Every structure is written in C-alpha cells, then in structure tokens.
Amino acid sequence: xxxxFDGLPFKLCGMFLLRLFCCLSLFILGCAKRDVLVVGVDAxxxxxxxxxxxxxxxxxxxxxxxxxxxxxxxxxxxxxxxFDGLIPALQSGQINLIISSLTANEVRRKSIDFSDPYVxxxxxxxxxxxxxxxxxxxxKTPDRxxxxxxxxxxxxxxxxxxxxxxxxxxxxxxxxVLEVVNGKVDAWVYDQVSVMNYxxxxxxxxxxxxxxxxxxxxxxxLKKGNDDLKASVNATLARMKKxxxxxxxADQFLAKERDLMKAQGLxxxxx
Numbered sequence: 001x002x003x004x005f006d007g008l009p010f011k012l013c014g015m016f017l018l019r020l021f022c023c024l025s026l027f028i029l030g031c032a033k034r035d036v037l038v039v040g041v042d043a044x045x046x047x048x049x050x051x052x053x054x055x056x057x058x059x060x061x062x063x064x065x066x067x068x069x070x071x072x073x074x075x076x077x078x079x080x081x082x083f084d085g086l087i088p089a090l091q092s093g094q095i096n097l098i099i100s101s102l103t104a105n106e107v108r109r110k111s112i113d114f115s116d117p118y119v120x121x122x123x124x125x126x127x128x129x130x131x132x133x134x135x136x137x138x139x140k141t142p143d144r145x146x147x148x149x150x151x152x153x154x155x156x157x158x159x160x161x162x163x164x165x166x167x168x169x170x171x172x173x174x175x176x177v178l179e180v181v182n183g184k185v186d187a188w189v190y191d192q193v194s195v196m197n198y199x200x201x202x203x204x205x206x207x208x209x210x211x212x213x214x215x216x217x218x219x220x221x222l223k224k225g226n227d228d229l230k231a232s233v234n235a236t237l238a239r240m241k242k243x244x245x246x247x248x249x250a251d252q253f254l255a256k257e258r259d260l261m262k263a264q265g266l267x268x269x270x271x
Contacts, residue, residue: 037074039065040095042083044173045194047253048101051080060249061099064118064220064237067245068097071236072229082171084151087112090223097233098221101191103153108221115220115233118246119269122212123157126177126195129205131186136213139165139187147176147188153216154189161213173198181205189213193257193269210264246270 041061043049049061056062057078069076081089086098090112104114127133132141139146145166148155158167168185170176177198179185183205188195192210199208220233240246250258250270258268 035074036077037065037069037072037097038077038079038095040079040081040086040089040098041065041100042086043078043080044083045101046197047257048193049099060253061101063245063249064240065097065099067240068220068233068236071232071239083149084171087221090221093223096223096229101218102221103216104219104221105153105156105216107156111224113222113224113226113230115222115230116237117217117219118237118240119218120215120267120271121191121193121218121269122215123154123189124192124195124212125187125189125209126180126198127187127207127209128180128183128185129207130183131207133187133209135209136211139189144187145185147179147185149173149176149190152190154191157214158189177202191216192261192266193254196257196260210261210266212266241270 041049041057043051043057043059047059049057049059052058057080062078065076065078079089079095081095083100086095086100086102087108089095090098098112101119102108104117108114125133125136125139132138133144138144139162142164143166144162144164145168146158146162147168147170148158150169150171155167155169158165168179170179173190173194176188176190180188181202192212195208195210199206220237222230222233247270250268254269261268
C-alpha cells in the first residue's frame with residue numbers, strides 16, 4: 001500500500017489538493033471579477049471617447065468612468081465595443097455600465113435604465129458643400145438622400161421624421177462623413193459636437209448646420225433594476241458638476257467646441 005498522509009494515500013491527497021486549488025482559484029477570480037467595474041464604450045468618438053497614442057481609452061468618458069470607480073472603490077476596466085453592440089453587452093452582463101455618448105430616450109428606456117444626464121446636446125446637420133440643404137426644413141424635400149449611423153438617435157429621428165428620405169445606413173462615423181464629403185448624400189444627421197469636428201476637418205467640402213433639430217441628453221446606461229449602482233453613478237455626476245470637474249474636462253478636451261458653440265449663441269454641452 002502507498003504511503004499516506006493523515007490516513008489518505010498520497011495520490012488521493014494530491015487529487016484533493018489539486019481540486020481544492022482549482023476551487024480557490026475560481027473563487028478568487030470570481031471575487032476579482034466582481035470587484036472590477038466593467039465599462040462598455042465605442043472608442044471612436046473623440047474628444048469624448050477614443051484610443052490614445054498609448055492604446056488606452058481616453059477622453060471625457062474615461063474620466064467619468066474613473067470618477068465612478070473612485071466612488072465605488074473599484075478599478076475600472078474598459079471594453080471597446082461597436083455602438084450597436086453596447087446595449088446587448090449590458091443586458092447579457094458582459095459590462096456593468098455604458099458610458100459612450102449614449103442618448104437617454106424612450107426607445108432605449110424600454111430595455112435599459114439611465115443615470116441622470118451629464119450632457120445636453122442636439123441633433124444637427126453636416127451638409128455636403130454642393131447640397132441644397134440649408135436648414136432643417138430642406139431635409140423634408142422628397143427623395144432627399146441622407147447618411148445615418150446605425151443604432152444612433154440620428155437614424156431613429158430620420159426614420160420617424162423623414163419617411164420620404166432615402167437613408168444610407170452605415171456603421172461608422174468615418175463612413176458617414178465620407179458619403180457627405182464625396183457628395184454621395186445630401187447630408188448626415190448627427191450630434192452637434194461631431195458635426196463641428198468633422199466640418200473642421202473637411203471645411204472645403206461640407207457645411208455645419210448646428211441649430212438643433214431636437215434636444216438630446218446623454219446619460220450612463222445601466223441594467224434595469226441595478227438601483228444601488230445607479231445611485232452611486234448619480235452621486236458621482238452630481239459631485240463632478242458641483243466641484244468643477246466637468247468644467248476642467250471642458251478645458252482639457254472641449255475648449256474649441258465650447259468657444260464655437262458660444263460664438264453661435266448655443267448652450268455648451270455641460271451647461
């Protein structure tokens with residue numbers, strides 16, 4: 001008979017210890033997972049969310065996420081997910097929060113919950129230089145051809161308000177901008193900050209019509225029923241407004257946009 005330890009053969013002891021080690025490892029990994037705040041973001045929207053030169057998620061969104069992490073005393077882990085996959089990722093439990101310039105509207109409220117808003121903005125128009133679109137009313141011309149980004153409120157608004165328009169639905173900002181720059185569509189309906197930035201990059205081929213088609217409010221997306229996490233997120237956002245953190249983020253990431261909006265008599269996004 002093989003030598004034993006406390007009455008058990010060494011072989012059995014080894015199997016027992018191996019299983020114990022595996023169980024402890026899984027337990028520790030599970031605890032570690034629960035102690036991390038996983039934030040979903042589509043990092044293709046500077047200056048709010050983008051990948052910096054070091055390969056890290058950066059921008060206003062990253063700063064907000066890290067402030068929430070401080071409130072919860074948890075490290076933050078980012079998951080870079082295409083915009084139309086963010087809500088499914090939240091619903092399936094792959095992420096804890098969506099912080100990605102996400103408009104809180106009634107359509108999305110049917111499937112997820114939202115924090116208090118942290119940005120007030122509006123849909124506006126990036127028009128092709130040669131397009132006859134000069135105002136919101138011109139979008140209603142029959143057979144108007146417009147670019148929309150899939151799963152955005154710009155797409156939702158166009159499908160509801162412009163039933164006669166021909167929509168070119170694309171899955172990236174870059175693709176939508178290219179359609180406008182090349183004159184393949186009359187315009188693209190998107191948020192004000194994006195329209196300003198893309199017009200600045202293509203000033204000779206586009207026009208920025210910033211008067212809002214409708215008001216929008218961005219908020220943090222949460223899984224329904226997660227009230228404790230929602231309370232912590234709201235407390236963080238309220239503190240950031242009160243202590244001037246959002247003003248500092250504007251100085252760091254949005255100074256140009258803030259000055260341009262104020263020059264046109266438009267309220268800034270954090271006001």
